[in-house]
Amino acid sequence: MQISNLTFNKSILHFIIFTRPTVLLAIILLSFQIAAVQLPDKEKQAVGVEYMTGTGDMHGVRIAYRPSYNHDLDIPLIGITRLSWETSLNLFDLHGSARNEATYGISVSPVFSKSLPNISHNYPLTLEFGIGVAYVHEEKFGGVDIGSLYQFEDRIGLLIGLNENQNSEIAIRYIHYSNGGLNTKNPGLDFLSMAYVYRF
Template sequence: MKSVVSFITLAIISGLLVYPAPGATNEIHIGGIYSADQLRGARLGYRTSALQPSWLDWAGAPSLAFESAVNFWQNSNNSSDSITAFSISPVLSWQLNQSARPLFLEAGIGGSYIDQTQIGNRKLSTRFQFEDRVGLAWQYSSDSDARISLQYTHYSNADIEQPNDGLDFFSVYWVIPL
């Protein structure tokens, strides 16, 4: 029950931190997470994007979004071994084709706060972790901006403190425009 309350509290805080600017595109991301280290989990994210900054033209003119999320990770071998993580990150998105159902490349580096510093045999040392991600998102219908996203995400403290085992996740998200 404590994890559920933490998850809901962090979801509300994360939504407030990235409150949308007028005219922004708002989305909710709901997804499942898996790690080869026998971890599984879920992610609830909120993204707002209103920027197509010209200073990013050198990088192929991506759109810039800001995303906050709450992650819940659980050890597949011991359900009482879990971590709740709050993350916030800028995300760059490049549209890869001009079809009615486009494909997007997404990448971002942000930060996370975790409530435990160990899960399974993975020792993370610090409650602050960088969140690095790369993924593909596909707008599966020409009638909606909803997308399916596949991502690889790495969490690490960048050797701020040892041990720095880090965590690697593969995930599938459903992106729902609001």
């Protein structure tokens, strides 16, 4: 029985450390109550345009929208954290061996945002983290069988405000797509991205 429990505990530890590093990093960073500037005006909606590059020489553009449906949560040990909802249209263009091959997808994700200490009040910093769901119109593209039209979209990002009110921001993100084991084929897709976000 002890050997079985030990094996189970090792598999959980392996999953957390090696399979979901973005989740682990977000938990660590969000686990500190820190003095920081306030989050942007929660009554504002936002749009974003994002350039992505990643797995298999794949490039993409992501167009995102967040309605003014935001909630500030006072989470123990973390402090004030904002919950927002984001929907996006994702356009992927593949190069290299898959030249001129393209696909598209849509996603919906809850996004948690937390203010970070700032070097300058003119450039406020925000950490964001989210796990949402996505649909892609091709199960195979870029020479990769992703196993399912339905994917989970994990993200962790750093947003840098371009003014004190954070009406304009630049975001740097790591985004991971995976079907979460819904299919035996689950290679996952990884992207680094840069986005411009505008609130109004």
